[in-house]
Amino acid sequence: MKIDAWIREGLDRAVEDARLSEEIGFDGAWNSEAKSDAFLGLVLAAEHTQRIQLGSSIAVAFSRSPMNVAYQAMDLQRYSQGRFVLGLGPQIRPHIEDRFSMTWSKPAARMKDFVAALRSIWHSWATGEKLDHRGEFYRHTLMTPNFVPPAVPDSAPKIYLAGVGPKMLRVAAEAADGLFVHPFLTERYLHDVLLPTVAAHRLEDDAPLELALSPFVALDENDFEAVRTKMSFYGSTPAYRPVLEAHGWGDLQTDLNALSKQNRWGEMPALITDDMVYTMCSVGDEKQVAADLKRRYDGVVQRIRFNRPGDQVGPVRFAGLVDALRAVE
Structure with a gap:
């Protein structure tokens, strides 16, 4: 690799x-x-x-x-x-x-x-x-x-x-x-x-x-939160919904997309749980x-x-x- x-x-x-x-x-x-x-x-x-x-x-x-x-x-x-x-x-x-x-x-x-x-x-x-x-x-x-x-x-x-x-x-x-x-x-x-x-x-x-x-x-807490924020940004995009749907999280994309259209970007990371971050991110x-x-x-x-x-x-x-x-x- x-x-x-x-x-x-x-x-x-x-x-x-x-x-x-x-x-x-x-x-x-x-x-x-x-x-x-x-x-x-x-x-x-x-x-x-x-x-x-x-x-x-x-x-x-x-x-x-x-x-x-x-x-x-x-x-x-x-x-x-x-x-x-x-x-x-x-x-x-x-x-x-x-x-x-x-x-x-x-x-x-x-x-x-x-x-x-x-x-x-x-x-x-x-x-x-x-x-x-x-x-x-x-x-x-x-x-x-x-x-x-x-x-x-x-x-x-x-x-x-x-x-x-x-x-x-x-x-x-x-x-x-x-x-x-x-x-x-x-x-x-x-x-x-x-x-x-x-x-x-x-x-x-x-x-x-x-x-x-x-x-x-994520090598530290700042990294972890940066990943959470980026996931909320990507998750708002319809093209990436299939990844969420594979875990039964499809409704999350709808919620994130609605917030993005209202320019409420700062509220979006809170919708990404720690478990979701660990699912996509190597941490430690x-x-x-x-x-x-x-x-x-x-x-x-x-x-x-x-x-x-x-x-x-x-x-x-x-x-x-x-x-x-x-x-x-």
Whole structure:
């Protein structure tokens, strides 16, 4: 099981966090896209590291064209000497339509077409064959030599997709190299819904789908309360209701959603019980958390990132936890 780090958002932190991630011994480092661009910081991270894999977790697909992403991803793959992983997610409808002013429809089918378009573009660049992608949502049929990137790498970047519900899990199983498993997750949902869905739709001839999980961890009381708050935020979103329903907690999503629409965010964490936090979060000192993570996920997921929501913390925060997890492997 590979252990990955978070790169905090903002260009001013990318170099420090990437360097420290490599020095501490992480296998990879990922950034996110909430308050800054997903790709720019990874250029700096690639420049100042030599070993670790680097990726976006996630870049918002539907705010972009597949052609835009194809160029950016291939630039990063070439510049990092093959260490880049392209992580994509759909976001949710209000953000795509009202924040990005882009089109939202059939997100699972659209994401599958997006990935197919990327692979068609990269194939055309690598082989010189005519570009001819004609999908339900994206059409790419023009590529002249003047627009083919120089020195196309031998291998295209791997593509990881974010998914929670059955439809997007199926897309990841059918079209992607890896799946970002959302931190709003329980062992029951992982084993009863996620893994069977992936197994049912992954072709036998394909390489196994790589699972990358960012589980909640709490090393102290502040961490514990930060996880509670984040769970209340995620739990208000209809897309994550199936996780709650797996435990008979579906009505909680209705209550959290109602409070969020009234802008009563401060009242939402109180609806998350301690038992709910323990169900989703590994809690204790570094040795206890490491042992619990191994118990929950060893042999099930291929990559793991420690998730302490709230105030952003750099890789050093988890240096001891990396050592503790290595010690129990």
